[in-house]
Each structure stands twice: as structure tokens, then as C-alpha cells.
Amino acid sequence: MSATATPMDTTSPFGTYPAEGLVRFAWALADRHDLSKGLRKRIRSFVGRVFKGPYDTEADGLKFRIYPAQNYDDRKILAKGRLPEKAEHKLLKPYLTAGTVFVDVGANIGSYSLFAASCGAEVLAVEANPETAAKLAFNLKANGLTSVKLAEVAIGDKEGTLSLWSEPSNCGFATLVEDLTTGEWAGDWSPKEVSVRPLADVVAEAGLGRIDVLKVDVEGFEDRVVLPFLKATDRGQWPRVIMLETNCRPHWAEDCTSRLEALGYRAAGSTNDNTVFELPA
Template identity: 35%
Template structure:
């Protein structure tokens, strides 16, 4: 379902001419060897004049991005072509019109927006995100691209229904974690639900691709899901953040036992395929 929110229309947060010039300059190096250096230099030039989000096109889509406290949004603003490049290339090859994409730990929707270009309006995007600091921009980015069939669940994914503390880093809102609680003012209480419960409420009958990036809590979301979900709901493509150091259960063993095959391990993620896809 497409949901529109009471929010300023696209262009209200248009960059100033100087801001737009800095962003274009940084992106002109993307994704070449100087891209990271250009992005770092551009951030130092842009941030003193930045007081909120900016409306800019990313991958040909309308996006509302605030890079001040979110690493993902920094990448999207200054070097979008380098953002999870291998994973995006796999999704571009894998996904087709009408597919179902589930984004667990959606942040501001980068993966979902990318996937939406390939699955079209006949496809489904289910995005799960508990962090209120980025949730508004996730919803805005979906509303700014109404040709995508999206649904947002404002909660975390875990083993059971309940409330948990989410630890939010002061320098990276997108790095909020249920797995590592630091204590202090950066903790907030959020609703947590089993992933299967969310999938069932969304009335999904299959999942063509699922990306999960929940900062070390992946095992506690995915293992209960695999224990209870029918095999028809097992994602055929699985992109999972490399959070082994924070896992308390053998998620890799569970994935292997189910029959997933490792396609690639990138700097940030493992990518698995379940069987061989036939279209």
C-alpha cells in the first residue's frame, strides 16, 4: 500500500546553490578511487551550512536526506554509487517485476528504494524500522516515490512481542542496536515483534529477497523466524549484516542447514541464495 504523510512536498528542503555545487562535485568522483576522499572533503565544506535534511535526487529517485548524524545518509548524499555496490548489483540482477522485498532495519530506505526500481508497483516492499530519528525520513522517502508499493512497520524485529531498549549512537542514528545497550540518555524504549508476526500481518506469501541489518541482533530475529515460518516464506535471497561478534546463537549454522548457498561476503554483508531461482 502507498501511504502519504502530512509532510512538506519535495523541494521545500532544496539545497542552496553552493550546497548543490558541493554535492555535485563530490558525486562526480563516485565511484572512483578518489570518491571517499572527495566525500570527506565535501562534508567539511557542507556541514557548517546544514541545519536539516536536503531534497536531492539519488539513483534517479526523489530522496530526503539528512547526513549529519547518519553514516548511511552521508553515503547516499556524497557517494551513492559506492553505497553497498556489490549487494545492489546482485539485487539488480536478481529482482524482477512483482517480487517481494523485506527490509529489516530499513534506516531511511536506501535498500528499499533501490529494490523498488526493479520490482515495480506490482511488487511489495515491507520495511521494518524502530528508530524514530530516521523513521520520519524513511516514510518521507516512500511518500516521495509513490509509484512504489510500500508498507512500514515502526518496530524492531526480535524473538518475541514486547518492549526493549534501543541504544542509539550520538554520531550514527542508523547504528541503533538492540544487541548492545550502552546505558544513559541514548537509550529509548521501542516495540519489538517477531519477524514472522510482521510478515503475517503484511500478508506476504513469499519473500523473494530480504535484507537484515540490525546491528548484531540478526540472530535473535532470524533464528525464531526460521524455526516457525513455513518454507514458502524462507527468503530466496538473503542479505545479512556481518554481525557475528554480537550474535549469541549460531545463525550461520542455521542458514547452512536450511540449504542456503553463500554467493559473496562483502565488507559489510553476507549474501546467500536459497536453491536456484527459476523465473
């Protein structure tokens, strides 16, 4: 699916690009899982050429400017009319009360960050892809969430630069792990150099004294986000809750789930793609 001609508009007011009925119908058809995978892929390719976006829409009371030809989360929002991570949000919601400090590493277009902010949490959204970060910034502004902090940086074990690989049909599935771009997820990947900093430094710069809930979704680089942070901070500053994407765990350099359990975290719930770990009081 090519999305090279899709314009990005982060200046026009929300509502400039209404998602009309035909657009919603087309993307709902492209998302029908009762169709064969091959047929669904062909439909999605056609719909992506005709209905690239951008479109302005609401999901679960939150406003998004979306580009469905470019991103999985955008397609799901348009096809389903709701946020894509329903099961994950259900697991996190009991921890997201007023004043909770929520750090979202791999924030994409903001479905987690906006959800957490709507629950009253203080949010730091971290997104390494410059184009995706610009879209996220627009979505934050459209929802009046001026208090949400945004860090446009990748997180790793040390400061420097790395190649961030992205694929034009799913820019939210960007990775610092080059090996992930072959095999199961082979596609039209291309790299760009991005700045990398340890999470502890980014959190301190944002003026946060603690993290209550940490969500990490960085396509096979989760271990290099979480474990160096825990090593660099006192146990009393560790997040009470960590949601970790686990569907790319074969690409980890270290088994993050085993290390978390060895450090005292316990699995408190899981979905197909993510596990929530909680540190007992």
C-alpha cells in the same frame, strides 16, 4: 558531530530544500578517503555543524530528503550522488523482478526499499527508530511508492519491548545490542524503548503470503531476526534469498551464517559488510 538542532520536516513538499553546489562540495570534501582518518573526522564535524540539512536530492533516479549531519547513508548520498550500497544492490538486482516479495528489516531511510520497489518488487520496509521511520515514510511518499508497506517496529524472537540505542551522528546505526555501543563504536549513545515483534507476526499482519528476498541489517541482532523466523515457518515458506549484514557478527548470540548453511543455504556473494545466501530449489 552534534546534530541536536537539525530540524526534521516530513510535511513540506520535496524540492523545498535544494542541495546547492557548495553543500555538495562540502560533504564530498568530508567524504574524501585520501585524507587521514583524523583530518576527515574534523572536516566532517565542521561540515556537519554548518550544513546539517535537511536537503532534497536524487540518487539513481530516486528522491530523498536527507539529513547528512545525522546519518551515514545521507552523507554518502550527498557526497557521492548515488545510493550508498552499490555493491549490495548489484548482488540483489538479479533476484528483484516484478512481483518479487522483498522484506527489508532495518530499512533506515529506504535506500534498499526504494531500490527494490523501483525494480518492481512488492516491499515491506521495517524500521524500529521512530524518527528514521518518519524520514523513510517521507521518502516513500516523495517517490510515489504508496504501495510499499511500512512497519515501525523492531524484530526479535518474541513480542515485548527493548532499548534501541542510537547515536546522533549516525541514526541509521541503531542497535538493540547494548554491548555494541562500547569499544570500536563508542560514542554519544542513548536508548529509547521500542516495541519488538517476531518477523513472522509482522509479515502476516502485512498480508504477505511469502518472502522471496529478505534483507537484514540490524547491527548485531541479525541472528535474533532470521533464525526464529525460520524456526517458526515451514521450509516451503523460507526466503529463497537472504542478505545478512555480517560486520557486527561478534555480537550475535548464535552464529547465524553457520546455522543458515546447516539449514541448506549457500553463500552466493558477499561485500565488505554483507553476505547473500541462497536456498537451492
